[in-house]
Amino acid sequence: MRISSFISRSGQYFLAIGSIALTTAIFFTVREALDATVVALLYLIPLGLITAFWGLAPGITSALITFLTFNYFFIPPYYTLAVHRPADVVILLVFLVVAVVISQLVGRMQESLVTATAREREATQLYELSAALTGLHGDHAITQILAKQVRAVSQGEYVEIRITGAESFAFHLPETTSPLRPPELIVTIQTARDALGEILLWRAAPTISLGEKRLLETFASQGALALERARLAQTESRAKVLEESDHLKSILLSSVSHELRTPLSTIKAAASSLRGNEVSWDSPARPELIAAIDDEADHLNMLVGNLLDMSRIESGALKPKREWNILSEILGSVLARMRYSAEEHKFKVDVPENLPFVPVDYVQMEQVFTNLVSNSLKYAPSNTIICIRANIEGDTVRVQVRNQGPQVPSEHLERIFDKFYRITAADRVTGTGLGLSICKGIIEAHGGRIWAENMSDGFAFNFTLPLTWEGAPPPQFPMDTETE
Amino acid sequence: MNNEPHILVIDDEQQIQRAIRTILTEKGFRVTTASRGEEGLTLAAANEPDIIILDLGLPDMDGVEVCTRLREWTQCPIIILSVRDSERDKVAALDKGADDYLTKPFGIEELLARVRVALRHSTRAQGAQSKVIKAGALTIDLAWHIVKRDDEEVKLTGTEHKLLAYLAANHGRVLTHQSILIQVWGPADADHTEYLRVYMRQLRKKLEADPERPQYILTEPGIGYRFIADE
Numbered sequence: 126m127r128i129s130s131f132i133s134r135s136g137q138y139f140l141a142i143g144s145i146a147l148t149t150a151i152f153f154t155v156r157e158a159l160d161a162t163v164v165a166l167l168y169l170i171p172l173g174l175i176t177a178f179w180g181l182a183p184g185i186t187s188a189l190i191t192f193l194t195f196n197y198f199f200i201p202p203y204y205t206l207a208v209h210r211p212a213d214v215v216i217l218l219v220f221l222v223v224a225v226v227i228s229q230l231v232g233r234m235q236e237s238l239v240t241a242t243a244r245e246r247e248a249t250q251l252y253e254l255s256a257a258l259t260g261l262h263g264d265h266a267i268t269q270i271l272a273k274q275v276r277a278v279s280q281g282e283y284v285e286i287r288i289t290g291a292e293s294f295a296f297h298l299p300e301t302t303s304p305l306r307p308p309e310l311i312v313t314i315q316t317a318r319d320a321l322g323e324i325l326l327w328r329a330a331p332t333i334s335l336g337e338k339r340l341l342e343t344f345a346s347q348g349a350l351a352l353e354r355a356r357l358a359q360t361e362s363r364a365k366v367l368e369e370s371d372h373l374k375s376i377l378l379s380s381v382s383h384e385l386r387t388p389l390s391t392i393k394a395a396a397s398s399l400r401g402n403e404v405s406w407d408s409p410a411r412p413e414l415i416a417a418i419d420d421e422a423d424h425l426n427m428l429v430g431n432l433l434d435m436s437r438i439e440s441g442a443l444k445p446k447r448e449w450n451i452l453s454e455i456l457g458s459v460l461a462r463m464r465y466s467a468e469e470h471k472f473k474v475d476v477p478e479n480l481p482f483v484p485v486d487y488v489q490m491e492q493v494f495t496n497l498v499s500n501s502l503k504y505a506p507s508n509t510i511i512c513i514r515a516n517i518e519g520d521t522v523r524v525q526v527r528n529q530g531p532q533v534p535s536e537h538l539e540r541i542f543d544k545f546y547r548i549t550a551a552d553r554v555t556g557t558g559l560g561l562s563i564c565k566g567i568i569e570a571h572g573g574r575i576w577a578e579n580m581s582d583g584f585a586f587n588f589t590l591p592l593t594w595e596g597a598p599p600p601q602f603p604m605d606t607e608t609e
Numbered sequence: 610m611n612n613e614p615h616i617l618v619i620d621d622e623q624q625i626q627r628a629i630r631t632i633l634t635e636k637g638f639r640v641t642t643a644s645r646g647e648e649g650l651t652l653a654a655a656n657e658p659d660i661i662i663l664d665l666g667l668p669d670m671d672g673v674e675v676c677t678r679l680r681e682w683t684q685c686p687i688i689i690l691s692v693r694d695s696e697r698d699k700v701a702a703l704d705k706g707a708d709d710y711l712t713k714p715f716g717i718e719e720l721l722a723r724v725r726v727a728l729r730h731s732t733r734a735q736g737a738q739s740k741v742i743k744a745g746a747l748t749i750d751l752a753w754h755i756v757k758r759d760d761e762e763v764k765l766t767g768t769e770h771k772l773l774a775y776l777a778a779n780h781g782r783v784l785t786h787q788s789i790l791i792q793v794w795g796p797a798d799a800d801h802t803e804y805l806r807v808y809m810r811q812l813r814k815k816l817e818a819d820p821e822r823p824q825y826i827l828t829e830p831g832i833g834y835r836f837i838a839d840e
Binding site for chain 2: 419422426446448449450451454457458460461464478482486487488491600
């Protein structure tokens with residue numbers, strides 16, 4: 126780099142001197158026909174062109190050389206630098222002044238043109254950078270764009286951008302490891318408040334000029350602005366999420382305290398009346414009160430369990446303990462347990478026994494069935510049928526729990542799986558408002574999907590469960606061929 | 610001096626200690642309580658209780674660890690107490706030698722039933738095992754490999770028989786999936802819960818009046834199975 130730039134700079138001088146030699150040779154052949162003053166005038170043309178093409182320094186040098194050659198070849202006596210006629214001295218002096226002045230004027234113009242072009246290029250590059258950075262939200266994306274632009278503009282061998290802070294990382298171009306020597310330039314990415322990182326540039330030659338350094342500093346501050354903007358946006362969205370979860374928590378608290386107080390009131394009333402001897406020992410109310418205490422304690426336990434499940438789902442701590450299970454066994458045990466609460470309804474179960482094994486958490490799937498069936502029991506009128514069926518659909522099993530309850534307006538179908546979502550405010554059916562969202566959490570943790578739909582004669586919950594487990598298909602039923 | 614069975618309760622919650630102590634004392638048991646794991650281990654060594662009721666969530670050490678350390682020197686039945694949704698811990702404690710579990714909150718009949726089963730198994734460990742087990746309409750003769758339902762012999766395959774024999778010999782106690790699989794199929798198949806699911810269903814079809822609502826072979830969700838026989 127260094128050598129080639131030297132060659133190109135000295136090349137300019139060679140070319141300049143060469144052109145002077147050439148013009149001198151041309152003028153020399155027609156020397157007899159031309160007057161010295163005309164030659165002097167003609168000499169100004171190549172001088173102007175040289176300065177225009179190759180800059181001020183070669184221009185001035187050429188002017189001085191031309192002064193000598195003009196004197197040597199065209200002012201009599203020829204082939205000496207001596208001057209005899211006073212008029213020739215004037216010509217020579219005027220020529221020297223004019224040549225140098227012209228060279229300087231042209232050179233300055235040329236230089237300011239170069240500067241203007243460079244400024245324009247810088248402005249374009251800055252504009253390109255800020256355009257590329259607009260709309261980026263991630264630190265990584267911003268850093269990548271910044272590194273690319275810095276490398277393109279500086280023509281550096283290697284560019285590395287280090288971002289410090291809570292989540293520090295580095296991005297570099299090209300993909301290789303950095304050169305062994307220290308970087309030629311380090312620019313800090315600085316916002317008004319603190320340093321966010323730095324840009325490291327390796328470029329041995331040409332040496333990084335002041336202008337380039339200034340440009341890279343501008344780049345760094347553009348990058349700093351983009352990073353700061355991204356961080357502010359993140360903070361804002363985090364604040365929004367927090368606000369929302371805060372709002373949900375206060376709904377939870379009011380819902381929970383209401384729901385907990387109902388069974389507690391029953392327990393308190395029953396226990397205190399039994400303790401205060403207000404119910405005689407042989408009164409038929411006695412076993413009833415005791416049963417109420419027992420039932421309501423169970424109810425409380427269920428509520429607390431739901432809350433725990435919900436918090437576990439929200440924190441992502443609900444990890445299914447999968448095993449190959451038989452769906453009809455899980456459903457059977459749920460329905461057997463629910464038979465007392467379902468005395469006013471009929472179950473119709475269509476879950477084939479020879480359905481393949483399903484890789485699910487037994488306890489969690491019990492919970493899903495319990496919540497879906499008890500939700501159906503709550504809304505479906507007495508003496509109607511609740512139909513549960515399962516069938517294979519591709520590599521999933523699809524389960525449907527269908528009841529003859531009222532339909533749900535289609536705009537609510539998706540939202541009924543949200544926490545505490547009730548279709549109408551008047552819809553005060555007992556429950557935490559968590560049952561369906563727990564189902565959703567469990568099914569999704571299993572890699573399935575849950576949705577609700579209106580049927581011609583009622584309402585149905587559907588869910589799917591994958592039949593494969595870590596890519597493995599269900600095992601075959603082990604065949605017991607041995608006999609006794 | 611005292612003939613009533615001695616129960617050691619290791620639980621850090623005062624209210625639970627109080628409730629269990631009141632009820633068990635009322636039922637004729639002698640009750641000692643400890644609220645820390647180390648204290649419980651010391652008391653167990655000093656008093657040699659007949660049953661230990663152990664809460665898994667102790668402040669000073671892991672309940673499973675207490676179980677392991679107790680099993681280093683005593684075969685005293687251990688009933689563990691724990692909250693819902695800690696199936697993993699329960700299974701770990703059961704596999705480390707605990708005999709049974711109760712999920713808080715529990716009914717007192719459940720607690721008494723577990724205590725009775727534990728006492729029976731601990732006395733049986735010293736005396737002869739009963740060879741014929743009756744459960745409702747079922748009669749299971751462990752020595753002769755004969756199973757009768759309403760006096761009619763039920764044909765079982767070899768594996769089914771092995772499975773039922775293991776369940777029946779431990780009637781009243783919870784058996785984890787893993788312990789059944791190891792006992793019946795061997796350690797290589799300890800993870801094949803699906804075998805259990807299939808065989809349990811076959812067994813229920815042959816033995817239960819309503820296989821969907823079993824009376825004898827009960828599922829303990831996430832833990833294992835329990836065989837219920839006549840007292």
